[in-house]
Amino acid sequence: MSLYFFNLRHGPGADGLAVDTEGDELAGPAEARARALAAAHDLIARTRLHSVRDWFTCAFEVTDAAGRPVMTVPFSDTVTEDDEGSGLA
Amino acid sequence: MPLTQQSKLCNRLLRVLAPEDFAQLQPYLEPVSLQLREVVIAPDAPVEELFFIETGMVSISTAHDERRIEVGLVGREGLVGAVPVALDGVTTPHVYFAQLSGEALSIGREAFCAAIRENPVLRRLLLRYVHVQIVQITQTAYAHASMSLEGRLARWLLMCHDRTDGDELVLTHEFLSMMLGVQRAGVTLAIQNLEGAGRIRAKRRRIEILDRDRLLALTNGSYGTPEAEYARLIEGA
Structure with missing residues (x-):
């Protein structure tokens, strides 16, 4: 298990990053990506924030316990994965 | 005893x-x-x-x-x-x-x-x-039905502040995420917004209430109604 931090990029610069200080213990990068997509999906579907006009411009910048970047998961990836093969435009 | x-x-x-x-x-x-x-x-x-x-x-x-x-x-x-x-x-x-x-x-x-x-x-x-x-x-x-997460968080912080001593609340974002029924990242972002506006100061596992009036302004009347009913009916205000 490794610790992953899901920092939320919602705008440019330091003010545009909501830094995750708590993190989640997960088995590996695939699980981290799945967690990021699930969180993004839930935020898009159910959460309204003053400061976010469009969730689809946001991304999770995932880092490891040492603060090194592991991956970036754009919120728009939720659409691609959800709609694959669904036949919806 | x-x-x-x-x-x-x-x-x-x-x-x-x-x-x-x-x-x-x-x-x-x-x-x-x-x-x-x-x-x-x-x-x-x-x-x-x-x-x-x-x-x-x-x-x-x-x-x-x-x-x-x-x-x-x-x-x-x-x-x-x-x-x-x-x-x-x-x-x-x-x-x-x-x-x-x-x-x-x-x-x-x-x-x-x-x-x-x-x-x-x-x-x-x-x-x-x-x-x-x-x-x-x-x-x-x-x-829950009508407010942004910033407003709901502000309401919740005011309710906690009423029920504790001092201005500092000890809690994790994970815990707030559970209480408010949203993703932790949403809580982190809402906290960042309240902090940027000088309403609270956030430290690791701690939130300090700096400006109750400006938190109240975010709650659109969702905070204060039960508190006023309590004062009216129970403490005779």
């Missing part, structure tokens, strides 16, 4: 009682400690004990999912178990658990019910408190 002295209590319901009314409950009050996350009333089990909160807070949350979403909050202003007992529900579908550890005075359901049957003053206080609790839960529904 020595009897609990009314003048030394923090619980606002017990403090507001006339000495002779308090005396009717006094022999049955037992001091208990509430541990963090301890379930004080379990869903669908008969409510055998009620708890006058002295310090700490108890959350009333939905329980049909592993994800609990808070609908009500009880601290030193309140009596945990008042609604199911006063309204003869016997059990409740909700879970009541300590959200902040603390102390309480417990009273057995039978002794409590006997006292409110005999004493119209106690009965009236209980029913008024039940009204306030229902108003609080109604306002939670309003907040």
